[in-house]
Amino acid sequence: MNGKQTLSTRNIALVGAYLSGKTTLLESFLFVTGVISRKGKVTDKNTVGDSAVEARDRSMSVEVNFASTEYEGIRFNFLDCPGSVEFLQETYHALMGVDMAIVVCEPNSDRVNTLAPLLKFLDDWQIPHVIFVNKMDRAGSGEVAHAQAFRTLMQSLRTVSNRPLVAQQYPISTGPDLTGFIDLVTEQGYQYRPNSAPQAIALSDELASQEKVEREEMLEAIANFDDHLLEELLEEINPPQEEVIEDLQKELSADQIVPVFFGVADQDYGVRPLLKALLNEAPQPEATIAHRPQLANANQSADATVAQVLKTYYTLQGGKLSLIRLWLGKLTDGTVLNGMRIGGLYRLTGGQQQPISEAEAGDIVAIARMEGVKTGDTLTNAQTSIEPLAIAPSLEPVFAWAIAPEKRNDEVKLSSVLNKLCEEDPALRWEQHNETHEVVLWGQGEIHLQVALDRMRRKYNLPMTKSIPQVLYKETIRKATNSHGRYKHQSGGHGQFGDVYLNIQPLTRGEGFKFTETIVGGVVPKQYIPGVETGVREYLTKGALGFPVVDIVVTLTNGSYHSVDSSEQAFKQAARLAMQEGIPQCEPVLLEPINLVEISIPNEYTSSILRLVSGRRGQILGYEAKEGWQRWDNVSAYIPEVEMQSLILELRSLTMGVGFFSKTFDRLQEVPEKLTNQVISSVQET
Incomplete structure (x- = not known):
């Protein structure tokens, strides 16, 4: 039938932390399978991946790159995903369409936390994945050092994975160098060879003994999901290779285990064995469909x-x-x-x-x-009715710039270009603030937004300026007053006359603005009262301190009019004069937006984050273990909006890039008196 799945394709995402070597691994895949005759290098800016100018300028992936190859009758489609946390949205969207992922990491136990958000996503969405430890030659020196470094790394990786890790290889060293590996499935030792497949070698007695120990550990891990294999192990029966491979394939497809491999991608070491394992174990498209x-x-x-x-x-x-x-x-x-x-x-x-x-x-x-x-x-197609497939969750923006075209004439095309940018990169958002008249571009960090501006300049010939967005300060009043406003203007024809008395009072925080009237006897005709409210509202857009006024009630209590010269416009002007007179007498105060912020970090950084929040005038509400995350905490705090601009930059700096936060507007709060003059002065200067 037309919907029947092809079994000759494997769709695989290459994911992992920044600088782990994903693009280099893709280059090696393409080289050893004959797609390219010469490998490029990220530093030389000539790799198949990172083809965009913005990526090559920075020697880092900034979007998903696609390449395919054929190996032993199977088509492999590889999606090389960015490693920087600022482009994580790209990775999440790509992962929704693959059969499995290769998580690339370095042999550094101190950096395993950088994989935690990614592994959590893979586990939550039940996306099968393997781990490839790249740059394994840097893990140590000497046989014991490489082997010990690999064991230590495995222990560290287990702290950030909700699935059991299953090492399918064991390192072989000669002197100070990593020279090969033992395939724990076939029990065969191999020596790496430049530019060719690894060569089978005999194992020394010591390595053969160690291989038995490591293989038994691998078999015990996969036997947790196969009763027949468990019975064989209990009866001390060595299972055949075909059964082991079948179990690995089945359990990987079900996202029950995470096989682990290693190598050195820039030398092609370990790449052919990894491809061979993908042939045997990677989920087929029909297995992926079965889970949807x-x-x-x-x-x-x-x-x-x-x-x-x-x-x-x-x-x-x-x-x-x-x-x-x-x-x-x-x-x-x-x-x-x-x-x-x-x-x-x-x-x-x-x-x-x-x-x-x-x-x-x-x-x-x-x-x-x-x-x-x-x-x-x-x-x-038109004949098919289907519920929309699940999509990756949207990451909330955490960093913003106010942007404007360098050339005023380019303003007409700004919105259409921004819409295209946001289509290409759903992690970008933009908005135009009515109060500040700024266009604000939101994203995941400085590099993320700079890449967007570079694209605007290169693709659309739209160079932009950038600045820190204005904080939406407000002002309110502390006490009530009565004020009077009279507008009288004579011209050649009819004059203009309006006369009002206003009572101005503060409201509870968050109540906004209310207008009422207690006019009796028609001292202000009803047709002019809307003009009074309009005049009050217009004044409130910029109060005595220079900011919009909120949480205030204004009552029209009295007034007078002229039968010929009065008009709604005249009463609007009279109301503005009354507000100009009255608001300064009400002890105006400056308000700043306060956000409720939820910060997520590995618990080893919690004390540092508490200090960070306190240093930004934050009010810490508490912290607790983050549900569903191993060894992570969630810190809750109130933080002023003005302190949020660079929060994500410092948070990532303190947590090796993995800390993140969400925020929601909570309330307006008085600005400390010692800061009020600074804020007013800075706004007046701009």
């Missing part, structure tokens, strides 16, 4: 076509491209999805596009000119 009820139901339809958008690109020449995972069905150029005819079908390799005539279920390809379709959307 919507797809399993749609698969019963012979004409079902279902895809999901994993990434949106706007190219300089080709316009919009949507990178999709084709879950069910078949695509050809001109296929209609969600009522739109696709404008082209492509296979991507880094920044290159190769037109293709069709794509089968299980593949990841790019489709062109799907206007209105955004990242995460579910695409179907």
Whole structure:
């Protein structure tokens, strides 16, 4: 049937912390499988991944890069995901469309916390994954040092993984160098060789003895999910390789275990064994579908076509491209999805596009000119009715700049360019503040926003300036007063006359603004009263201290009018004069927004974060273990908005990049007296 899954494709995300070597691993995959004849280097800015100018300028991934290869009859589609936490949203969206992930890390036990949010996401979404310990040659020197470093790393990794880790390899060292590994499935030793497959070698008695210990530990781990294997171990029967591989494949597909491999990607060491393991153990597309009820139901339809958008690109020449995972069905150029005819079908390799005539279920390809379709959307043919597939959670923005075009004439195209940027990168948000008239761009950090501005300059010829956004201060009053305002203006014709008496009183914090009137006897005709309220409201946009006035009630108590010269406009002006006279007498005070902030960090950093919050005029409400996170705490605090701008930068600096927070506006609160003059002066200067 048309929805039948192809079994010849494996879709795999390369994920991990910044500088762990994901792009280098992708380059090695492509080299050893013959896609490229010469490996590029991130430092030389010539890798297949990191093809964008913004990535090469920084020698780091800033968006998902796609490349595919074939190895022993299987197509491998690799999605190289950014490692920086500022581009984590890209990674999350990509992970929703793969069969498994390779988590790349360094052999440094002190840095395992950097993997905690990523592993938590994989565990929560039950995405099968393996760990590849890259740069293993830096783990130590000498046989004992490499082996001990690997054991120590395994122990550390277990503290951040909710799934049991299963080492499938054991390091071999000669002198000070890492020279090979033992495959614990086949019980065969191998020696690394430059530019070729590892060579099988005989094991020394000592290594053979150690291999038995390590293999038994591996078998015991996978036997927790296989009663037959457990019986064999209890009866001291050595299970055949085929049974071990079958168990590993089954348990990995079910996200019950996390196999662990190691190597040195820039020398291609360990890359071929990893590919071989992927051939044998990586989940097939049909196994991924089995864990998605919507797809399993749609698969019963012979004409079902279902895809999901994993990434949106706007190219300089080709316009919009949507990178999709084709879950069910078949695509050809001109296929209609969600009522739109696709404008082209492509296979991507880094920044290159190769037109293709069709794509089968299980593949990841790019489709062109799907206007209105955004990242995460579910695409179907007209015959298919399906509940939308789950999408990655949206990360809340934590850092902002106020931006403006360098050239005033470019303001007309600003909103359309920002909308395209946000389509490409859903972690970006933008808004225009009515009070400050600023356009504010929100994202995940300084680098994230600078990449966005670089794209605006390069792609759209829209250079921008940036500044720290203004804090939305308010002002209110402490005491009540009565005020009088009279507006009298004579001109050649009719004059203007309005006369009002106002009672001004403070309200409880958060009540906003109220206008009432107690006019009797028609001293102010009813048709002029709306003008009085308008005049009051206009004044409140900028009070005595220079900020919008809130939490105040104004009552029109008396007044007078002229039968000829009075008008609604005149009474509006009279009300403004009354407010100008009265508000300064009410002891105006400055208010600042206060946020309720929830900060999540590994508990080893909790004391540092408490000091950080206190140093930012924060009021600590308490801290407790973070639910569902091993050895993490959640700190609750009230923090002034003005102290939030660089909070994420310092938080990440203190926590090796993994700390994060969420915030919600809580209330307005009086600014400390010693800071009020500073705030007023700084605003007046701008």
